[in-house]
Amino acid sequence: MAARHLDALFSEAYDGALSNADRRRFDDHLASCSRCAGEFAAFGGAVDALRGLPQARMPVPVRLPSSAPAVARRRHWWSGAWRVPRFGPATALGGALAIGAAAAFVAVSLHNRQGGQPNAAGSAANALNVPAQCCDQSQRGPLAFGAAPAGCAPQTLPDAAAAPPDGYANRVSQAVPGRPGEVLVLATPTRTYAAGATVIVYARLIPASTSSGSAVLPCVQLAPSAKAAEGLAAPSGAAAPVPNNDANAAAVATPTAGPDGTTLLTITLPRSLAAGETVQLVAYLPAGYPDAGDTAPISATLTLTIAPASSASATP
Amino acid sequence: MSVDDEALLERARRGDRDAFGELVVRHQDGLYTMALRVLGRPEDAADVVQETFLRAYVNLPRMRALSVRGWLYRVAINASRDVQRRMSRRPADPLEDTEGKIVDLPDPALGPEATAESRERMAAVRQALAGLPLEYRSAVVLRDVNDLSYEEIAEVLRVPLGTVKSRLNRARAQLAQALRGSPALFGAVEGRG
Numbered sequence: 001m002a003a004r005h006l007d008a009l010f011s012e013a014y015d016g017a018l019s020n021a022d023r024r025r026f027d028d029h030l031a032s033c034s035r036c037a038g039e040f041a042a043f044g045g046a047v048d049a050l051r052g053l054p055q056a057r058m059p060v061p062v063r064l065p066s067s068a069p070a071v072a073r074r075r076h077w078w079s080g081a082w083r084v085p086r087f088g089p090a091t092a093l094g095g096a097l098a099i100g101a102a103a104a105f106v107a108v109s110l111h112n113r114q115g116g117q118p119n120a121a122g123s124a125a126n127a128l129n130v131p132a133q134c135c136d137q138s139q140r141g142p143l144a145f146g147a148a149p150a151g152c153a154p155q156t157l158p159d160a161a162a163a164p165p166d167g168y169a170n171r172v173s174q175a176v177p178g179r180p181g182e183v184l185v186l187a188t189p190t191r192t193y194a195a196g197a198t199v200i201v202y203a204r205l206i207p208a209s210t211s212s213g214s215a216v217l218p219c220v221q222l223a224p225s226a227k228a229a230e231g232l233a234a235p236s237g238a239a240a241p242v243p244n245n246d247a248n249a250a251a252v253a254t255p256t257a258g259p260d261g262t263t264l265l266t267i268t269l270p271r272s273l274a275a276g277e278t279v280q281l282v283a284y285l286p287a288g289y290p291d292a293g294d295t296a297p298i299s300a301t302l303t304l305t306i307a308p309a310s311s312a313s314a315t316p
Numbered sequence: 317m318s319v320d321d322e323a324l325l326e327r328a329r330r331g332d333r334d335a336f337g338e339l340v341v342r343h344q345d346g347l348y349t350m351a352l353r354v355l356g357r358p359e360d361a362a363d364v365v366q367e368t369f370l371r372a373y374v375n376l377p378r379m380r381a382l383s384v385r386g387w388l389y390r391v392a393i394n395a396s397r398d399v400q401r402r403m404s405r406r407p408a409d410p411l412e413d414t415e416g417k418i419v420d421l422p423d424p425a426l427g428p429e430a431t432a433e434s435r436e437r438m439a440a441v442r443q444a445l446a447g448l449p450l451e452y453r454s455a456v457v458l459r460d461v462n463d464l465s466y467e468e469i470a471e472v473l474r475v476p477l478g479t480v481k482s483r484l485n486r487a488r489a490q491l492a493q494a495l496r497g498s499p500a501l502f503g504a505v506e507g508r509g
Contacts, residue, residue: 051460053353
């Protein structure tokens with residue numbers, strides 16, 4: 001009776017999508033064909049295994065133009081990037097630059113919305129509340145931070161008391177509005193680096209009370225000035241998730257163990273920078289960063305100067 | 317489920333950012349999981365979701381015919397294809413082994429409570445999935461990860477229903493072949509029983 005095997009029907013049989021006649025034929029066949037019965041069991045097991053994978057959660061906030069949806073189209077701010085979608089940390093910033101600074105981008109404050117509050121007034125205010133420090137950052141395009149790799153999302157660290165390692169003289173501290181005593185600190189050993197140098201960066205949101213035992217590691221990247229758009233820092237110790245897309249200039253984060261177990265970041269400056277140029281290193285925490293409720297995003301900026309390769313003091 | 321997607325879409329089209337934000341909240345995890353299973357790399361998947369919502373946002377006035385969900389998945393599948401194309405051009409990547417398969421990265425969907433066994437099982441499934449051609453992988457992920465119907469998949473992929481069925485059947489058969497004898501299979505069969 002088992003003239004032809006019925007592998008072609010496995011999928012619809014699994015989904016219960018066979019017609020009654022086909023289902024009868026299928027069942028009859030499997031009853032008499034041990035080969036098909038075995039294959040179908042394996043088939044079902046594999047599909048079950050795939051279906052058993054858990055759902056993942058989007059790790060970074062989705063960023064949208066601050067303009068209203070209908071307005072966004074008329075502005076044509078998207079035109080360049082639409083045809084040539086750019087992804088990945090290195091190219092994303094380039095794509096963002098192509099778009100220009102026409103529109104400000106804001107993160108949808110998802111965590112505030114998940115309660116499903118029908119009254120939108122509060123969340124609207126949050127979503128549009130981008131403080132000045134971050135606006136020029138946001139204006140650089142939709143992917144400036146949205147494209148940050150999962151590893152670049154702010155992390156809570158156990159080293160609340162940590163300060164920049166000794167000798168990190170180039171530093172900036174940004175007070176957090178509305179949260180007295182909290183500071184966002186960004187520091188590098190020196191201000192001057194050669195193009196292509198790897199910079200070791202200390203970045204931390206330090207809480208008002210160090211007794212809480214935790215600090216937050218912000219996302220750090222080079223502000224995408226025209227020639228400096230390729231860099232992106234990832235936490236030391238994490239699997240470096242940043243692909244090297246561009247052999248000439250792409251910055252790749254590499255793990256570095258800081259002194260006393262301090263978590264540091266590394267970032268490589270683009271080789272295309274000329275001596276005398278400056279680049280901005282930006283530490284950024286999105287709205288609602290860890291343990292901060294619905295706090296607005298904050299950022300701190302540090303300037304690095306490019307020196308001739310011979311005289312720059314690049315960290316190894 | 318007080319307001320359906322289509323009502324939110326209408327509000328978004330009239331300029332209501334919050335309505336669009338609600339669509340983001342509803343669909344981002346499903347889209348992210350889809351892209352993660354199709355592409356394998358968390359950062360690529362996050363890029364795809366970001367890209368999808370941006371494309372959706374600026375194309376709201378032109379969106380027709382499909383359900384909101386189908387439309388978003390179509391945009392996301394297209395964005396995933398773009399990423400895949402770029403990946404295939406990419407030179408050596410430290411995260412990939414010599415066969416171009418993704419080395420076992422921690423899966424963001426897996427919580428810290430996951431056992432070694434479940435991790436192993438998941439890794440086997442992901443590896444098997446990565447071995448499928450993109451068109452098969454897209455079809456099987458839409459069906460078995462996101463639970464889209466055959467008809468929805470046909471709309472998302474813009475292919476006839478018959479093509480969806482045959483791709484799905486081949487994709488699942490190849491998956492079964494790749495998982496033959498693997499603990500992934502046994503675990504799932506036990507769990508099912």
